Amino acid sequence: MSADLQGAHEVLMAEQGRTVRVALGPIGALAAQRFAVACGDDSPIYTDAAAAHAAGYRSLAVPPLLLTSTRNWGPGPAAGLLAADGTPAADIGLPGGFGVRVMGGGQEIAFSGDVCVDTDVVAEFTLLDATRKSGRSGDLLIVELERRFSDVHGTTLITCNEQRILR
Amino acid sequence: MTNLRPGDPVPRLERTPSEVDLFRFSAMTWNAHRIHYDRPWAEHEGHPGVVVQAHLHGAYLAQAAMAAAGPGARLRSITWSNRRVVTAGTTVRVTGTVESITDALATMQLEERVGDDLCVTGTAVVEVRA
Numbered sequence: 001m002s003a004d005l006q007g008a009h010e011v012l013m014a015e016q017g018r019t020v021r022v023a024l025g026p027i028g029a030l031a032a033q034r035f036a037v038a039c040g041d042d043s044p045i046y047t048d049a050a051a052a053h054a055a056g057y058r059s060l061a062v063p064p065l066l067l068t069s070t071r072n073w074g075p076g077p078a079a080g081l082l083a084a085d086g087t088p089a090a091d092i093g094l095p096g097g098f099g100v101r102v103m104g105g106g107q108e109i110a111f112s113g114d115v116c117v118d119t120d121v122v123a124e125f126t127l128l129d130a131t132r133k134s135g136r137s138g139d140l141l142i143v144e145l146e147r148r149f150s151d152v153h154g155t156t157l158i159t160c161n162e163q164r165i166l167r
Numbered sequence: 168m169t170n171l172r173p174g175d176p177v178p179r180l181e182r183t184p185s186e187v188d189l190f191r192f193s194a195m196t197w198n199a200h201r202i203h204y205d206r207p208w209a210e211h212e213g214h215p216g217v218v219v220q221a222h223l224h225g226a227y228l229a230q231a232a233m234a235a236a237g238p239g240a241r242l243r244s245i246t247w248s249n250r251r252v253v254t255a256g257t258t259v260r261v262t263g264t265v266e267s268i269t270d271a272l273a274t275m276q277l278e279e280r281v282g283d284d285l286c287v288t289g290t291a292v293v294e295v296r297a
Contacts, residue, residue: 031195034191034195035192035195035196037191038188038191038192038194038195038223039192039223039226039227039230040182040184040188040227040230041226041230043230043233054238054239055238055239056239056296063226064229064233064242064245065222065225065226065229065245066195066196068222069192069195069196069220069222069223069225069226070195070196070197070198071196071197071198072197072198073197079199082199085200085201085202085208085212086199086200086201086205086208087199087200088199104221104249106246106247106248107225107246107247108244108245108246109225109244109245109246110243110244111241111242111243111244111245112243114241
């Protein structure tokens, strides 16, 4: 199926500014520690409460890139709903059914508060913009997303502005 | 207050992510993209091996910046660009320089290389603490 960038663009522009809110709950110590192990990060602030307190955290810390690295916060999608390469057939900022492929285009992440293993986290995902461009390798869509992670009191903890390139 | 000064080098950080590491990272981040754990598929897409995830590169840069800043530091921002694909079993080396320090915020310019090949560039701002 050839990519229908025009169709994808129209769908994205209809979603521009829409925010999807997901209550993530606490990250939990095990997930935080497993992420740290996968990253080769042996800092004791993820495993040792005394070390975390000495560093100023109220409890065990969560590695700073865990929240923004996670690609999907739901239980799925089911394998049959994934593309052949394992990527989601549809996602926030990726409309399904248009034959487009997605590549990461960079990200800027700001951290404004500590995320600890018992922080009750709320995520908000907003499609900011989608722009058609022509490059040396052909036409593409630049999609700009904001992913914001806050505590349940509404205090922003992490803001990730990222670009995705659709072809 | 930290002894960090503008112009100081960021201590080198080396990582050699294995296929197991990449599988675990994808599992923890619920990332089913096959290029990160399925070698035949990665090769089918033209890569020489299983591909290191973009955010894992970011995590390496963050680790280097935090280690340079010292105990109690807080990462305040990070941005990075992936320039070349890196595959499992490859040793990456993160280096950098403290560009400036203003109001306890240290800005560091970071690079990740495989040998002499530049793979990732990035900037981290870390709040340093006494």
